[in-house]
Amino acid sequence: MAGMNQVFSRWPSLAPTSRKDADAGVERRLPAWMRQAPPSKRSGGPTLSPAAALAVLGSVATTLGGYAAAALSLPWGMAFGALGVAAAACSVMWILRLRNTCDLSEARETAIFERAGISMWREDWTAAAKAVMALRLAGVEDLESHFASRPDALRAIRASVMIKDVNSFTLEETGAPSKAAYLGSLDRLLPDTDQTFVQWLVAFGRGDRFFRSEAHVTGADGQQVDVLFTAMLPTDLTGFGDILVTSLDITAFKRAQAQLVTAETQLARRSRVATVGALSASIAHEVNSPLTAIVANAQAALRWLRRPEPDHAEAMLALEDVVRAATRARDVVARTRSFIGNAPHAPEPLDLVEAARDANLLVERDMRELGATIHLAPEEGVPRALADLVQIQQVFVNLFLNAAQAMADVPGPRDVSVAIQRRGTMVVAAVSDTGPGIAPDRRGTIFDPFHSTKPGGMGMGLAICRNCIDANGGDIWVEAAPGGGAAFHFAVPTSDG
Amino acid sequence: MAEALPKGHAVAIVDDDPAIRAALDRLTRSLGFQPILFESAEALLSDLQAGVPGCIVTDVQMPGLGGLDLLKVLMDRGVRVPVIVVTAYPSKASHERALALGAFAYFAKPFEADHFERCLLNAFGETGTSRR
Numbered sequence: 136m137a138g139m140n141q142v143f144s145r146w147p148s149l150a151p152t153s154r155k156d157a158d159a160g161v162e163r164r165l166p167a168w169m170r171q172a173p174p175s176k177r178s179g180g181p182t183l184s185p186a187a188a189l190a191v192l193g194s195v196a197t198t199l200g201g202y203a204a205a206a207l208s209l210p211w212g213m214a215f216g217a218l219g220v221a222a223a224a225c226s227v228m229w230i231l232r233l234r235n236t237c238d239l240s241e242a243r244e245t246a247i248f249e250r251a252g253i254s255m256w257r258e259d260w261t262a263a264a265k266a267v268m269a270l271r272l273a274g275v276e277d278l279e280s281h282f283a284s285r286p287d288a289l290r291a292i293r294a295s296v297m298i299k300d301v302n303s304f305t306l307e308e309t310g311a312p313s314k315a316a317y318l319g320s321l322d323r324l325l326p327d328t329d330q331t332f333v334q335w336l337v338a339f340g341r342g343d344r345f346f347r348s349e350a351h352v353t354g355a356d357g358q359q360v361d362v363l364f365t366a367m368l369p370t371d372l373t374g375f376g377d378i379l380v381t382s383l384d385i386t387a388f389k390r391a392q393a394q395l396v397t398a399e400t401q402l403a404r405r406s407r408v409a410t411v412g413a414l415s416a417s418i419a420h421e422v423n424s425p426l427t428a429i430v431a432n433a434q435a436a437l438r439w440l441r442r443p444e445p446d447h448a449e450a451m452l453a454l455e456d457v458v459r460a461a462t463r464a465r466d467v468v469a470r471t472r473s474f475i476g477n478a479p480h481a482p483e484p485l486d487l488v489e490a491a492r493d494a495n496l497l498v499e500r501d502m503r504e505l506g507a508t509i510h511l512a513p514e515e516g517v518p519r520a521l522a523d524l525v526q527i528q529q530v531f532v533n534l535f536l537n538a539a540q541a542m543a544d545v546p547g548p549r550d551v552s553v554a555i556q557r558r559g560t561m562v563v564a565a566v567s568d569t570g571p572g573i574a575p576d577r578r579g580t581i582f583d584p585f586h587s588t589k590p591g592g593m594g595m596g597l598a599i600c601r602n603c604i605d606a607n608g609g610d611i612w613v614e615a616a617p618g619g620g621a622a623f624h625f626a627v628p629t630s631d632g
Numbered sequence: 633m634a635e636a637l638p639k640g641h642a643v644a645i646v647d648d649d650p651a652i653r654a655a656l657d658r659l660t661r662s663l664g665f666q667p668i669l670f671e672s673a674e675a676l677l678s679d680l681q682a683g684v685p686g687c688i689v690t691d692v693q694m695p696g697l698g699g700l701d702l703l704k705v706l707m708d709r710g711v712r713v714p715v716i717v718v719t720a721y722p723s724k725a726s727h728e729r730a731l732a733l734g735a736f737a738y739f740a741k742p743f744e745a746d747h748f749e750r751c752l753l754n755a756f757g758e759t760g761t762s763r764r
Binding site for chain 1: 649651652654655656658659661662663693718720721740741742743744745
């Protein structure tokens with residue numbers, strides 16, 4: 136699958152997240168942390184605990200003491216004895232000092248954690264790592280697709296991730312009263328609409344060295360904030376018990392970014408409205424002129440014929456002009472169509488999965504507001520399609536928004552699933568929702584312009600979709616989704632065939 | 633054809649579109665009025681010395697002087713004649729402007745012959761004396 140090595144994030148990433156040696160052949164192999172034999176002794180982590188250090192050093196001291204006692208029987212025993220005692224004393228002091236050092240290093244570690252000017256979380260991902268390992272061992276390669284069709288399993292794993300500790304800065308930054316507000320399942324912090332969680336599992340399954348992704352979390356005070364999570368990923372299974380995650384509050388940044396996007400969108404919309412306005416004015420003028428001639432001539436013809444002595448010659452001339460004007464009107468319509476049809480269209484080999492992912496990013500905010508989540512489940516090895524990227528993205532955006540809006544009244548999880556697969560010489564994408572669905576008698580007309588069921592809707596969304604797909608030599612249709620909702624399908628030709 | 637009527641009984645039709653000019657010519661005649669055709673407002677204005685028509689039907693959007701410009705010139709010159717303004721692109725603004733400039737009527741193309749007939753009759757302020 137393309138984009139395999141990319142993190143699901145728009146955050147500028149300078150370094151690759153996985154090793155470069157992960158070529159196609161090696162990629163299928165299990166990541167190192169899964170192949171690592173589990174350590175025999177139950178130690179908390181890579182740092183040696185002071186107690187363990189003391190035990191090891193204690194035995195060294197005893198041995199030294201033994202040598203010292205043996206030396207006492209030699210002539211220079213006294214001297215050696217003194218030396219031995221001194222050595223023993225030294226080693227005890229050394230041990231004590233080392234113990235202090237260990238305490239110190241732990242204290243320092245705690246101090247760094249607590250005093251750092253960035254939010255840090257210690258999280259236990261053991262259960263999630265085990266689940267990922269089990270899936271990889273069972274031969275599941277594409278975790279994203281796997282979980283896309285099993286949203287409930289994903290939610291269960293999410294609930295198993297435990298936040299063990301957060302640092303002082305986290306409390307400082309969010310104004311949370313105590314650490315207790317954060318401790319416990321990650322589930323409480325990630326809203327149901329979160330789409331980034333699965334990327335953690337993807338990164339685990341791929342053996343990435345670090346993870347970086349934006350997420351939208353519910354803070355301890357119930358406020359929703361945007362954060363950038365970063366973490367070095369463990370190299371063995373035990374490491375998953377204690378992942379240190381830094382979290383950067385990027386809410387203000389995201390808000391500014393969103394405002395910029397809104398401003399740009401509004402500008403684009405306004406200029407589009409202005410263009411449509413100018414176009415419709417010109418069409419109105421171009422079409423109304425021949426229509427005026429048609430109506431005037433036809434009425435004149437009627438009047439000539441209705442006279443007590445009908446004037447057939449005048450009526451004939453009038454009717455000939457009716458035909459001439461009608462032909463002119465037809466030409467205006469044909470010209471307008473070809474003018475609009477000539478919109479820039481650049482078919483190129485493109486990855487529908489990537490197009491869907493980009494479209495997902497475009498509607499991220501709308502999805503969140505509508506409480507919907509998009510699950511992408513492409514089939515393995517879907518070929519590239521030959522189509523215009525912008526048009527395909529437009530189709531995805533419209534279908535995603537429609538799907539989410541259709542589920543606005545659905546309680547519980549609002550899942551939009553996107554399946555992408557090959558069918559003969561076409562690539563077919565299906566966007567399914569769990570909304571009320573489309574009645575069979577409306578499925579034929581739903582793509583007509585001005586066909587809207589939404590209050591305030593223009594009824595142009597699906598008509599635009601059909602236009603885009605037609606322009607790419609494809610087909611668009613709607614079926615009933617297995618769950619009873621609507622499943623919008625579109626097919627575009629593959630680039631190879 | 634019947635005898636020519638004095639120009640005061642004629643309907644001047646000003647439109648740059650030959651097809652519409654021909655159609656309005658035919659319709660006006662079928663209604664019993666006598667049309668005189670002009671392809672521009674300028675052409676009509678230069679013909680005014682020869683006599684003022686009984687009514688003017690003018691398009692709004694034309695190259696050179698438009699229908700509303702024509703209204704203004706007639707007003708400035710003190711020529712009092714009912715002017716029917718027709719347009720393929722009606723707007724509130726141009727409607728208001730036309731009425732402010734003393735237009736007798738304003739309507740959108742395409743229009744009903746009956747409506748047009750009533751307008752002409754009202755413009756002449758009588759019932760049929762200009763008709764043959």
